[in-house]
Amino acid sequence: MKQILVIGPAWVGDMVLAQSVFKQLKIDQADCQIDVAAPPWTLPLLARMPEVRTAIALPFKHGELALRARWQLGRQLSATQYDQAILLTNHLKSAIVPWAANIPVRTGFKGEMRYGLVNDMRTLDKSLLKQTVQRFLALGRAATQPLPDPMPQPALVSYPERAASLYQRLNIPHHPQAVLALCPGAEYGEAKRWPAQHYAEVATYARAQGWQVWLFGSAKDQDVTAHIQAMTQHQCVDLAGKTTLTEVIDLMAVCDQVVSNDSGLMHIAAALNKPLLAIYGSSDPQHTPPMSPQAVIEYLGLSCSPCFQRSCPLNHLHCLQHITPERVISHLVLTHAKH
Numbered sequence: 001m002k003q004i005l006v007i008g009p010a011w012v013g014d015m016v017l018a019q020s021v022f023k024q025l026k027i028d029q030a031d032c033q034i035d036v037a038a039p040p041w042t043l044p045l046l047a048r049m050p051e052v053r054t055a056i057a058l059p060f061k062h063g064e065l066a067l068r069a070r071w072q073l074g075r076q077l078s079a080t081q082y083d084q085a086i087l088l089t090n091h092l093k094s095a096i097v098p099w100a101a102n103i104p105v106r107t108g109f110k111g112e113m114r115y116g117l118v119n120d121m122r123t124l125d126k127s128l129l130k131q132t133v134q135r136f137l138a139l140g141r142a143a144t145q146p147l148p149d150p151m152p153q154p155a156l157v158s159y160p161e162r163a164a165s166l167y168q169r170l171n172i173p174h175h176p177q178a179v180l181a182l183c184p185g186a187e188y189g190e191a192k193r194w195p196a197q198h199y200a201e202v203a204t205y206a207r208a209q210g211w212q213v214w215l216f217g218s219a220k221d222q223d224v225t226a227h228i229q230a231m232t233q234h235q236c237v238d239l240a241g242k243t244t245l246t247e248v249i250d251l252m253a254v255c256d257q258v259v260s261n262d263s264g265l266m267h268i269a270a271a272l273n274k275p276l277l278a279i280y281g282s283s284d285p286q287h288t289p290p291m292s293p294q295a296v297i298e299y300l301g302l303s304c305s306p307c308f309q310r311s312c313p314l315n316h317l318h319c320l321q322h323i324t325p326e327r328v329i330s331h332l333v334l335t336h337a338k339h
Contacts, residue, residue: 001031001032001033002029002031002032002033002083002084003032003033003035003080003081003082003083003084004025004032004033004034004035004082004083004084004085004086005035005036005037005077005080005082005084005085005086005098005101005103006018006021006022006034006035006036006037006085006086006087006088007036007037007038007085007086007087007088007089007094007095007097007098008036008037008038008039008042008046008088008089009038009042009088009089010038010039010042010062010089011187011264012041012042012045012187012245012263012264012265012267012268013262013263013264013266013267013288014088014132014288015038015042015045015046015264016045016154016156016264016267016268016270016271017132017133017136017154017267017288017291018036018088018136019049019051019152019154019155019156019271020133020136020137020151020152020153020154020291021086021088021133021136021137021139021140022034022036022049022051022052023051023152023154023155024137024140024141024148024151024152025051025140026051027148027152028140028141033053034051034052034053035052035053035054035055035056035080035082036052036054036055036056037056037057037058037077037097038055038056038057038058039057039058039060040057040058040059041245043055043057044244044245044246044249045156045245045249045268047246048156048157048158048246048249049156049157050157056077058073058097060093064093065093066093067096070093070096070097070100071096071100072100073097073100074096074097074098074099074100074101074102075100075101077097077100077101078100078101078102080101082098082101082103083103083104083105084103084104084105084106084107085098085101085103085105085106085107086107086108086139086140087106087107087108087109087118087139088136088139089108089111090108090109090111090112091111091112092111092112092113092114092117094108095108095114095117095118096117098117099116099117105119105120106118106119106120107120107122107139108120108121108122108139109121109122109123109124109135109139110122110123110124120143122138122139122143130286130287131286131287131288131289132287132288133151133288133291134147134151137151151291153271153291153292154267154270154271154291155271155273156249156268156271156272158249158250158252158253158272159250159253160250160253160254162247162250163250163251163253163254166243166247166250166251170237170239170242170243171237172212172214172237173212173237177210177211177212178210178211178212178256179211179212179213179214179254179255179256180202180203180206180211180212180213180214180255180256180257180258180259180332181213181214181216181252181255181257181258181259181260181269181274182199182202182203182213182214182215182216182228182236182258182259182260183215183216183217183258183259183260183261183263183265183266183269184196184199184215184217184221184224184225184228184261185217185218185220185221185224185225185240185261185263185265186261186262186263187218187220187263187264188263188283188310189282189309189310189311190310190311190312190317191281191282191307191309191310191311191312191317191319191320192261192262192263192280192281192282192283193224193261193281193320194261194279194281194320194323195317195320195321196224196227196228196231197231198323198324198325198328199228199259200227200228200231200232201325201329202259202325202328202329202332203215203228203232203235203236204231204232204235205325205329206332207232207235207236211256212237213232213235213236213237214236214237214239214251214255215228215229215236215237215238215239215240216239216240216243216248216251216252216265217239217240217241217265218240218241219240219241220241221240221241222238222240222241224240225238225239225240226238239251248265248268249268249272252265252268252269252272252274253272253274255274256274256275257274257275257276257277257332257333258274258275258276258277259276259277259279259328259332260276260277260278260279261278261279261280261281262278262279262280262281262283262285262288266278266290267288267290267291269290269292270290270291270292270294270295271291271292273292273294274292274294275294275333276290276292276294276295276296277295277296277298277328277331277332278290278295278296278297278298279298279299279320279323279328280297280298280299280306280319281305281317281319281320282305282306282307282308282309282310282312282319283306283308284305284306284308285297285299287306296331298323298327298328298331300318300319300322300323302318302319304318304319305319
């Protein structure tokens with residue numbers, strides 16, 4: 001039985017995509033055991049991935065070297081006697097724990113000065129591996145192996161029955177209307193956020209069709225969800241900052257359709273196989289697409305796109321402003337509400 005330690009990514013969306021490599025590892029080596037070490041805020045996702053045996057919190061602040069603490073954690077993990085470590089991150093710090101754990105095969109892409117720490121060093125050809133998920137999958141296979149075709153799709157486990165227990169606390173109406181989920185935030189920056197006014201117009205349209213509209217997001221998204229609420233006369237259910245990531249998964253599982261920016265919540269919706277309209281601005285849908293046959297992408301592909309900037313360097317945000325609410329509404333199937 002092969003034991004594998006994966007050093008997971010810090011972004012929620014990337015962690016969802018990482019499930020593809022966990023699934024492929026199980027396909028290639030059915031009896032392998034996969035543990036994942038990652039930042040604490042990603043652990044609720046790992047709890048919903050049946051391929052993962054144990055989720056291990058990396059208790060380090062962003063950018064913190066914490067050399068001694070990483071060494072100590074590695075020494076603790078050495079007792080498990082892992083056969084391989086797979087590093088899905090490219091920075092030097094992420095290589096310290098597997099090295100200290102004395103894991104014999106430590107696989108990762110050539111990144112910061114990790115020679116010796118990473119002894120199964122791969123060279124990343126971005127022209128061949130355009131997508132983040134392809135890069136993850138390449139690390140999960142031997143250097144000579146091709147990518148799997150088709151690639152495994154992320155599939156988070158959800159418990160929709162648990163959503164009903166949250167309704168009273170979150171002031172969600174109990175009558176079983178159809179639900180449109182809107183995800184107007186994006187941790188990365190404003191250049192990935194479709195305008196709040198546009199979201200409000202979509203919400204107003206959905207409410208006119210007899211649908212509930214739930215606004216999802218973290219505490220950092222409360223300003224934008226409050227703005228949407230103000231523009232819709234408080235006709236939405238504002239969940240921003242009121243739910244754990246586990247609760248988000250179960251609540252989104254009972255939604256009928258989702259409209260989202262390119263964000264972690266977008267990837268969660270895709271991994272729940274929800275009908276999804278994904279909106280891209282400064283980022284590239286060829287790089288981090290939602291992995292779901294139910295997803296439709298709105299992306300203008302302007303001459304200045306993708307710039308991958310957090311804020312529009314040209315100060316006009318045309319890549320998002322010019323995706324009209326009508327264009328998004330045309331993709332939605334809001335023909336009737338549940339009764």
